[in-house]
Amino acid sequence: MPSLYIDGEWVASADGTCDRVINPSDASVVAEVDVATDDQVRAAIAAARRAFDATDWPRTPTSERAALLDRVADLIDRDLESMARLETLNTGKAMRESRWDMGDVARVFRYYADLADKDAGRLVDTGNPDAISRIVYEPIGACALIGPWNYPLLQLSWKIAPALAAGNTAVMKPAHLTPLTAIHLTKLLAEAGVPRGVVNLVLGEGARVGQLLADSPDVDLISLTGGLEAGRRLLHGAAVNLKRVALEMGGKSPNIVFDDADFETVVDNALTAAFIHSGQVCSAGCRAIVQDALYDRFVAEIGRRADRIRLGAGLDDATEAGALISNEHRAKVEAHVAEAVAAGARVVAGGRRPDEPELQAGFYYRPTVIADVDPSMRIIREEVFGPVLTVERFTTEDEAVALANDTTYGLAGAVWTADAGRAQRVAGRLRHGTVWINDYNIYVPQAEWGGFKQSGIGRELGPTGLDEYREPKHIWQNTRPGPTGWFGG
Ligand code: NAD
Numbered sequence: 001m002p003s004l005y006i007d008g009e010w011v012a013s014a015d016g017t018c019d020r021v022i023n024p025s026d027a028s029v030v031a032e033v034d035v036a037t038d039d040q041v042r043a044a045i046a047a048a049r050r051a052f053d054a055t056d057w058p059r060t061p062t063s064e065r066a067a068l069l070d071r072v073a074d075l076i077d078r079d080l081e082s083m084a085r086l087e088t089l090n091t092g093k094a095m096r097e098s099r100w101d102m103g104d105v106a107r108v109f110r111y112y113a114d115l116a117d118k119d120a121g122r123l124v125d126t127g128n129p130d131a132i133s134r135i136v137y138e139p140i141g142a143c144a145l146i147g148p149w150n151y152p153l154l155q156l157s158w159k160i161a162p163a164l165a166a167g168n169t170a171v172m173k174p175a176h177l178t179p180l181t182a183i184h185l186t187k188l189l190a191e192a193g194v195p196r197g198v199v200n201l202v203l204g205e206g207a208r209v210g211q212l213l214a215d216s217p218d219v220d221l222i223s224l225t226g227g228l229e230a231g232r233r234l235l236h237g238a239a240v241n242l243k244r245v246a247l248e249m250g251g252k253s254p255n256i257v258f259d260d261a262d263f264e265t266v267v268d269n270a271l272t273a274a275f276i277h278s279g280q281v282c283s284a285g286c287r288a289i290v291q292d293a294l295y296d297r298f299v300a301e302i303g304r305r306a307d308r309i310r311l312g313a314g315l316d317d318a319t320e321a322g323a324l325i326s327n328e329h330r331a332k333v334e335a336h337v338a339e340a341v342a343a344g345a346r347v348v349a350g351g352r353r354p355d356e357p358e359l360q361a362g363f364y365y366r367p368t369v370i371a372d373v374d375p376s377m378r379i380i381r382e383e384v385f386g387p388v389l390t391v392e393r394f395t396t397e398d399e400a401v402a403l404a405n406d407t408t409y410g411l412a413g414a415v416w417t418a419d420a421g422r423a424q425r426v427a428g429r430l431r432h433g434t435v436w437i438n439d440y441n442i443y444v445p446q447a448e449w450g451g452f453k454q455s456g457i458g459r460e461l462g463p464t465g466l467d468e469y470r471e472p473k474h475i476w477q478n479t480r481p482g483p484t485g486w487f488g489g
Helices: 038-053 062-078 080-091 095-115 152-165 180-192 206-215 228-238 263-279 292-307 327-342 397-405 420-429 462-467
Strands: 004-006 009-011 018-023 028-034 122-124 131-139 142-146 169-173 199-201 221-225 244-248 254-257 287-291 346-349 368-371 388-394 412-416 434-437 470-478
Touching: 004 038, 004 180, 018 080, 028 180, 038 142, 038 169, 038 199, 038 206, 062 080, 062 095, 062 152, 062 180, 080 095, 080 152, 080 180, 095 152, 095 462, 142 152, 142 206, 152 169, 152 180, 152 221, 152 462, 169 206, 180 199, 206 221, 206 228, 221 228, 228 244, 254 263, 254 397, 263 292, 263 388, 263 412, 287 292, 287 397, 292 346, 292 368, 292 388, 327 368, 327 388, 388 397, 397 420, 412 420, 420 434
Parallel strands: 142 169, 142 221, 169 199, 221 244, 254 287, 254 412, 287 388, 368 388, 412 434
Antiparallel strands: 004 009, 004 199, 018 028, 122 131, 131 470, 346 368
């Protein structure tokens, strides 16, 4: 079956180009998908443009759009197991993570279905009895929605659900390494009754297909979740027509541990924060910042526990962490670790590929703990996006905050302490978009998600995640019109 969806039709690549989709667990080919030509990308944009400009879709009653999103959520629940399997085959992540992700995707659709008709705007009190002034919200237009490979469907759902709830049209482009669940979601959107042209799907490399979307004067908004390099290039393209831009970029998230925190709880949660999905998580707690008195014990224990993490294929129920997304990505992670070691850091656990014969074909890397690091090292400053946890040391509360904020990123962070006052103080001082206190990596569709500083522009989820896809319009009516007499003639 063809894998591009343009103007309500499934079509194959116009020049026959296909991409092989690889299972990172064993490097096998799991599917071949069509790659959109430049003309097909333009056709998808034109279809989204037409559906916005020349059909009633943007003005459908919100209750109808909400019902449609609810139907999509029901279909995701129906297909949850097979979609989770697709996500695992394509990303290497453990099935229990993929099931969780798919459940979250359904919840995101339900959340925006519920929110769609909750805020129709507001009346403005102007003090003028002869005027009605009101604010209404309108959709922005044709949106390009570009996703990353680490949470392929979840990240796309944070965009497409609010975009449709607000009445926009869209061209979706998943990361070229991980298109499978986006293809399936597009089938479900069609099955749920999304009108022709309202949602389109194109596949291919970001530097070409993504950039065509960014550069197009017919795209009104572009939302990208990905790395800094893609974000910067996209901003250049967006300048062409001042399109609305939403960027969810990377992170270098601090996980601050005070010595009064419960040791077992902290170590257990720090492991999950750093190594879930093999650290390929934008908000991964990849920088543990640990108070003096606890430092040596923490380093020893987390190293011991990291060494025991069971690597394996995502489909294997015993697997605790899967492979990295590609051989190239693993090479980047390895280079980061090698550079840190050369600069004097100490590898406490991992720092190598696994030995098991059954893991040799996949792109595996052992969960790695690195101590004795210096804040100036590249491994502390740049996103590694792999299973690598560094452990830094602090003495005072001020030092902990300074270390945690000493980054160009600002996506998320956490503080572990038994002192409630200190927890609130530190949370208030962290320059990060999400702060967890005595927890990690929890997010809910009701709460905004996004980054300070170079972790992004704008917010996804929550009511703000819907506002990203709406323009406020002021409508003023004079209910007693008459001459103003401003000019005498
Ligand atoms: P990436 O930047 O390589 O690619 C992301 C998407 O952008 C892909 O679909 C890609 O094809 C596309 N793209 C690449 N160049 C482009 C261009 N010039 N114009 C338009 N589109 C382009 O990122 P990735 O490797 O897929 O994902 C990992 C990155 O995503 C990490 O930095 C991670 O932190 C970040 N991320 C952030 C969040 C968040 O919520 N802030 C969530 C997940 C991932």
